[in-house]
Amino acid sequence: MRKRTLTRGLAGIWWVTLFFLYVPLFVIVLFSFNSANSTAIFERFSLAWYRRLFDNEQIINAFGNSLVLAVSSSIVALVIGCLIGYGMYRHRHRKLGWLIVLIYLPIVLPDIVFGISEMAFFVQIHAWTGLLQPGLGTMIIAHVTFQIPFVALIVYSRFVGLDPTLFEAAKDLYASPLKRVVHFMVPTIKPALISAFFLSFTLSIDDFVISFFTAGPESATLPIYIWSAIKKGVTPEINAIATLMIGAVALAAVLSMLFNRQGRR
Amino acid sequence: MSENMTAEIADHSSAHPTTGERDGANRKASSIEMQGLHKRFGRDTVALDGVDLNIRAGEFFTLLGPSGCGKTTLLRILAGLEEPEAGSLVVGGKNITEVPPHQRSVNTVFQSYALFPHLSVRENLAFGLKMRGMKTAERQAKVDEIAEFIKLGDLVDRHVDQLSGGQRQRIALARALICEPDVLLLDEPLSALDAGLRSQLQVELLRVQKRLGMTFVFVTHDQQEAMVMSDRIAVLNGGTIQQVGTPDEVYEHPVNAFVAHFMGHDNLFAISAAEDDWVDTELGRLRLDPAEQRDAQDGWLLIRPETLELDGEIPEGYNRLQGTVAERLYRGSRIEYRLTVNGRSLMAVASNLGQRMHNIGDRVTISVCPEDLVRVAA
Numbered sequence: 001m002r003k004r005t006l007t008r009g010l011a012g013i014w015w016v017t018l019f020f021l022y023v024p025l026f027v028i029v030l031f032s033f034n035s036a037n038s039t040a041i042f043e044r045f046s047l048a049w050y051r052r053l054f055d056n057e058q059i060i061n062a063f064g065n066s067l068v069l070a071v072s073s074s075i076v077a078l079v080i081g082c083l084i085g086y087g088m089y090r091h092r093h094r095k096l097g098w099l100i101v102l103i104y105l106p107i108v109l110p111d112i113v114f115g116i117s118e119m120a121f122f123v124q125i126h127a128w129t130g131l132l133q134p135g136l137g138t139m140i141i142a143h144v145t146f147q148i149p150f151v152a153l154i155v156y157s158r159f160v161g162l163d164p165t166l167f168e169a170a171k172d173l174y175a176s177p178l179k180r181v182v183h184f185m186v187p188t189i190k191p192a193l194i195s196a197f198f199l200s201f202t203l204s205i206d207d208f209v210i211s212f213f214t215a216g217p218e219s220a221t222l223p224i225y226i227w228s229a230i231k232k233g234v235t236p237e238i239n240a241i242a243t244l245m246i247g248a249v250a251l252a253a254v255l256s257m258l259f260n261r262q263g264r265r
Numbered sequence: 266m267s268e269n270m271t272a273e274i275a276d277h278s279s280a281h282p283t284t285g286e287r288d289g290a291n292r293k294a295s296s297i298e299m300q301g302l303h304k305r306f307g308r309d310t311v312a313l314d315g316v317d318l319n320i321r322a323g324e325f326f327t328l329l330g331p332s333g334c335g336k337t338t339l340l341r342i343l344a345g346l347e348e349p350e351a352g353s354l355v356v357g358g359k360n361i362t363e364v365p366p367h368q369r370s371v372n373t374v375f376q377s378y379a380l381f382p383h384l385s386v387r388e389n390l391a392f393g394l395k396m397r398g399m400k401t402a403e404r405q406a407k408v409d410e411i412a413e414f415i416k417l418g419d420l421v422d423r424h425v426d427q428l429s430g431g432q433r434q435r436i437a438l439a440r441a442l443i444c445e446p447d448v449l450l451l452d453e454p455l456s457a458l459d460a461g462l463r464s465q466l467q468v469e470l471l472r473v474q475k476r477l478g479m480t481f482v483f484v485t486h487d488q489q490e491a492m493v494m495s496d497r498i499a500v501l502n503g504g505t506i507q508q509v510g511t512p513d514e515v516y517e518h519p520v521n522a523f524v525a526h527f528m529g530h531d532n533l534f535a536i537s538a539a540e541d542d543w544v545d546t547e548l549g550r551l552r553l554d555p556a557e558q559r560d561a562q563d564g565w566l567l568i569r570p571e572t573l574e575l576d577g578e579i580p581e582g583y584n585r586l587q588g589t590v591a592e593r594l595y596r597g598s599r600i601e602y603r604l605t606v607n608g609r610s611l612m613a614v615a616s617n618l619g620q621r622m623h624n625i626g627d628r629v630t631i632s633v634c635p636e637d638l639v640r641v642a643a
Contacts, residue, residue, distance in 0.1 A: 169379035
């Protein structure tokens with residue numbers, strides 16, 4: 001009997017967790033389709049808020065900024081993270097403890113600390129050189145910085161999972177260094193690369209804190225827009241943006257997982 | 266292999282100008298000359314300590330030795346995957362010591378097979394040709410040709426992870442052969458397979474090598490495998506070559522105790538004194554062929570178990586020993602006896618011809634021809 005109670009108790013924890021995780025999301029999605037301007041009473045189904053959303057130039061701008069930021073930072077992070085991941089793999093036999101810590105640090109560092117320090121840094125540089133005016137450019141740099149460790153670790157773990165003789169087989173079969181990259185390394189880790197790209201993309205779209213501190217006046221992203229709009233109260237319009245973002249991030253996360261699984265097969 | 270591989274293989278009788286009496290038809294067969302090769306790992310680990318070795322064109326040559334003897338390092342230097350600290354490597358008359366692996370006409374069959382997981386079997390086979398810039402249509406024709414030659418059948422259209430160990434091994438062999446290298450290197454290619462498949466593939470590999478007349482350099486730690494496969498064997502230990510010779514030379518006349526032990530010999534006895542035609546050992550005084558006499562007084566006497574006769578007729582001049590049967594191992598085609606002579610253990614092997622078997626505890630008279638006794642350096 002006691003065992004059964006315990007099992008039920010544990011199952012209860014599971015359901016309560018799911019409840020608090022998903023019901024708020026569900027409510028937001030639901031009320032984004034509400035015809036009334038209320039976040040409490042659902043009147044009837046309507047796409048009115050979505051229409052208003054797409055008429056709002058500020059939102060379209062913010063959405064554009066988010067997309068440009070996410071895509072460009074992910075591409076840059078993919079290239080650099082890939083090189084670092086390969087470097088970590090190549091030199092894995094050396095004692096790399098402190099280097100690994102360097103790579104992990106941005107992952108565990110609080111975003112706010114990271115954001116504030118980046119801001120202070122960019123402001124200083126701008127004051128001295130006139131370069132790096134806060135805006136999309138500085139945001140891309142900041143995003144690339146926190147995306148790189150994720151990419152590097154995904155690429156590294158994929159390389160570690162390979163038979164090291166494969167690298168020698170490629171050399172042995174007449175592949176020059178460049179051809180080894182094009183015909184062996186990139187195709188072999190392709191699933192990991194795609195997975196890393198989508199993860200970076202998700203991280204960038206999600207990010208508010210670091211973007212907030214490194215953005216300029218013209219480069220508000222969706223999360224920044226939402227934050228400023230929300231001061232006037234949560235409107236169903238915000239719900240509609242949130243719903244679109246949930247959709248986009250869920251899609252990227254699922255794609256990332258699918259490609260990673262395919263690579264492990 | 267040439268463009269006309271199958272046709273040439275059919276014509277076994279055509280002797281090749283560079284490979285002499287061999288029936289191989291590979292005009293690209295190359296000789297290998299290694300001189301003073303040194304290699305160390307880290308500060309203290311010496312992998313190769315001055316290796317001089319010549320391998321003839323079209324030869325099936327085996328590097329044999331225990332793990333850590335340097336055989337794999339030597340193979341990797343041939344492939345270009347390791348660089349020697351000193352020494353030179355000449356293949357087919359060209360010094361390739363400094364040539365990177367992707368520019369050497371040398372291909373390797375790796376122990377782990379190293380088939381590319383992101384490619385199909387067909388793409389794996391064509392990889393080397395593609396890297397050398399061969400056109401797609403030509404590559405496909407080559408793949409079909411090699412698939413026919415190695416009898417791959419429908420394996421070509423499978424995915425790599427659908428293959429068994431033996432199938433992977435053959436794909437790895439085909440992937441290397443298709444490039445028609447001057448030299449083919451094989452790094453313990455059969456060690457991951459079970460015994461039955463292993464001996465089947467030994468025969469197959471040998472047949473392929475004889476047909477192509479290509480120079481094969483084979484690495485193994487299995488002396489039986491080395492003897493079955495090789496034209497010549499180099500026995501390595503501690504980064505140096507101990508002996509180079511044909512299988513029978515190495516087995517019947519090992520130059521030192523290490524080679525003798527490694528080739529599976531148990532009957533080695535320390536020589537305490539020697540004269541023109543006899544030696545004193547722990548077994549007693551034994552007569553041997555004066556031609557076998559060495560300058561040194563010490564060393565070992567090797568008695569091959571199969572040269573001993575138990576309770577047989579003893580011709581004039583044969584050595585005679587008294588012993589007791591301590592152990593009998595019935596092997597079917599032969600019977601092994603462990604005898605005790607003068608408190609020493611001596612192995613004898615008799616072919617099973619239906620003669621009476623000796624029982625444990627039996628007193629036996631052991632005879633051996635003086636010419637069958639071999640002196641071995643320490």
